Amino acid sequence: xxxxxxxxxxxxxxxxxxxxxxxxxxxxxxxxxxxxxxxxxxxxxxxxxxxxxxxxxxxxxxxxxxxxxxxxxxxxxxxxxxxxxxxxxxxxxxxxxxxxxxxxxxxxxxxxxxxxxxxxxxxxxxxxxxxxxxxxxxxxxxxxxxxxxxxxxxxxxxxxxxxxxxxxxxxxxxxxxxxxxxxxxxxxxxx
Amino acid sequence: xxxxxxxxxxxxxxxxxxxxxxxxxxxxxxxxxxxxxxxxxxxxxxxxxxxxxxxxxxxxxxxxxxxxxxxxxxxxxxxxxxxxxxxxxxxxxxxxxxxxxxxxxxxxxxxxxxxxxxxxxxxxxxx
Numbered sequence: 001x002x003x004x005x006x007x008x009x010x011x012x013x014x015x016x017x018x019x020x021x022x023x024x025x026x027x028x029x030x031x032x033x034x035x036x037x038x039x040x041x042x043x044x045x046x047x048x049x050x051x052x053x054x055x056x057x058x059x060x061x062x063x064x065x066x067x068x069x070x071x072x073x074x075x076x077x078x079x080x081x082x083x084x085x086x087x088x089x090x091x092x093x094x095x096x097x098x099x100x101x102x103x104x105x106x107x108x109x110x111x112x113x114x115x116x117x118x119x120x121x122x123x124x125x126x127x128x129x130x131x132x133x134x135x136x137x138x139x140x141x142x143x144x145x146x147x148x149x150x151x152x153x154x155x156x157x158x159x160x161x162x163x164x165x166x167x168x169x170x171x172x173x174x175x176x177x178x179x180x181x182x183x184x185x186x187x188x189x190x191x
Numbered sequence: 192x193x194x195x196x197x198x199x200x201x202x203x204x205x206x207x208x209x210x211x212x213x214x215x216x217x218x219x220x221x222x223x224x225x226x227x228x229x230x231x232x233x234x235x236x237x238x239x240x241x242x243x244x245x246x247x248x249x250x251x252x253x254x255x256x257x258x259x260x261x262x263x264x265x266x267x268x269x270x271x272x273x274x275x276x277x278x279x280x281x282x283x284x285x286x287x288x289x290x291x292x293x294x295x296x297x298x299x300x301x302x303x304x305x306x307x308x309x310x311x312x313x314x315x316x317x318x
Contacts, residue, residue: 043226044203047257065257065294072224072259079226143305145264147229155260163294 008085011173012108012181016093019106019185028097028104035093038078042094047071050096057098063190066163067103070186071096073156073163074107082109083179091181102190108183116172116180126158127167134162164188194245197238205231206255210238216250217273220287223266224259232265236272243276254287254315255295267302274307286310289317 016035023030031053032046047068054064078092085091092109111119129137141154148154161168169185197210206221217239225231242249251273253266273282284306286299296312303310 040226062291062293065292068257069259069294072257076224076226076259076261139301139304142264142267142301147261147265147268155264159260 008089008091008110008175008179008181011175012091012093012110015108015171015173015181015183016095016106019095019183023095023097023104026099028099030095030097032094032096034095037090038075038082038092038094040079043075043079046075046094046096059190063103063188066165067105067188070105070160070163070188073160074105074184074186077156078107078109081111083112085110085179098190100190103188104185105188106183106185108181110175110179111172111182113174113178113180116182119182120170120172123157123168123170126161134158138162160184160186194242197234199234204257208235210235210242212242212246214250215242215246215248216252218252219266220252220254222257223255223262224257225262228259228261228265232269235269239269239273239276247278248281248283249273249277250283250285252285252287253299255298256289256318258295258298263298267305270302270306279307282308284308284310285313287313287315290314291317 013035020030020033031050034042034046050071051064051068054067075094079090082090082092090110093106095104095106097104126134126137138155138158141158145154157168164186166187166189171183171185173181173183175181194212196212197208199205199208201207201221204222204224206219206223209218217235251270270284286302288295288299299310299312303312
């Protein structure tokens, strides 16, 4: 059992570290980095702390609101849908970094392998759609959507894509026969 | 059964909610991104159901700053519930947004297209 837990942590930590290394190599300033379970306090504090840091940096109000909203969606996604390892830990990570022209947010959590294709197709469809196509997808879900038992509404990815105004990059790293580490890496222009 | 006002104070990620039976007005103002939005809206739906038995008219006045996608859907469901409980001609929906906040404005416009009643989209000064 220890070996399995270590492997879950190892794969997720490896992806988290690889992303941070890329940020560092490209001279990003890392504003926030978290690896491990995401508490309700983290959920509430991370967007607020990021908002304060962005105000200090002189970012536009509209950019601050877009990033705050992306964080709300991403962090709730982790807490509501992130799978737990065999020891009951909801392994996840969050990195927030900035450089002169944009911000980067990476969010990682465990997913069940049976959903990897569904999630990949969903994000690919969003990425392939233009602005009008994304809006149509958004309105379709809004019109027909229901709040699930977990509290999700099916608008998370599309909302993040629309707010970021960029494609949603993602990685799926297989951990074992049941779990994978799913990572979203989102770019948000500061202008 | 006595008809009472409802008042839910704002939280870190929940809006202030005031339901006033004298003015027939439900006001929802603030941030809305709780994890369990259904739980948050449950007493508001109950208040609306009870109020609809004693009052013909209702005005729902919304103003959000930060709102999650699940709260967007839950708010739409709440407004649809209002349409199910009250006659169309007796409903007023106000949707307020801060100057320059196009994203919040667009949510109100989307609601207006989906709901039977039009939303009054109202621009307000920055807080």
